Amino acid sequence: MNSVFYLISALTVVGGLAAVLLRNTVHCALALTVAFAGLALLFLDLDAQFAGFAQILVYIGAVAILVVFAILLTRGSETPKGGVYSRNWPVGLVIAAGVFAVLGWAVLQSGSVLPHETAVPVVTVRQIGNALMDRYVLPLEIVALLLTTAMIGAVIVAMHEKEGQK
């Protein structure tokens, strides 16, 4: 492994930690953007250019902006009186640590059977487009339907109801 990988991983993990630990919600959203950018760089490091740029477009361009919109619309940037952590936060922390212990143990145990360095796969956007239109056309249609439904649903859910129409 090279230093680039360690640098990007450190950036991603620090961004993720800041996103869940900071007190101000707007700062959390900004830290989340850093984590998303680090993940996009990891994708590019893994020679998945299309997924990396899709990550930048969808997550940094859309999801992070959506989160900031939601925070500002709900005045979530004000720190609540009772603290930012839930009442039973130690339980959540223990569960997360347990999950990490199990996952890390499984990865380290299977280290010898995992494949080593392989040749860099050459994948062009044309190949991805052909695969989307050929083998993956049904999932593509389903995703299109899902996105349309989600868009209509989000609009209906967030739409302002008129008085007395509950």
Add this chain to the structure above:
Amino acid sequence: MTPLASYLLVAALLFSIGLAGALTRRSAILVLIGIELMLNAANLNLIAFWRYGPHPEALTGMMFAIFSIAVAAAEAAVGLGLVIHIHRYAHTTNLDAMNRMKG
């Protein structure tokens, strides 16, 4: 340690951070942020397995990750719409205060 194992470890760490955030924070938006981190960690796993798997030219893991990104975008839109709607009713996004299903 093989390169794939390093990527898997980073993904596991990120998943645990997201899980901890989703389980310990009070604000509904922060819980959604934690879920997004978990989804992204899963995507990193998919891409890493695609890159170091035996048949990267089949594009299976890459396609899985791309569809996962699309579904995550839909999830974020609906989740944040729900948060905005709940805030309109209860005037809070504190999850400890939301203890009834009836609006």
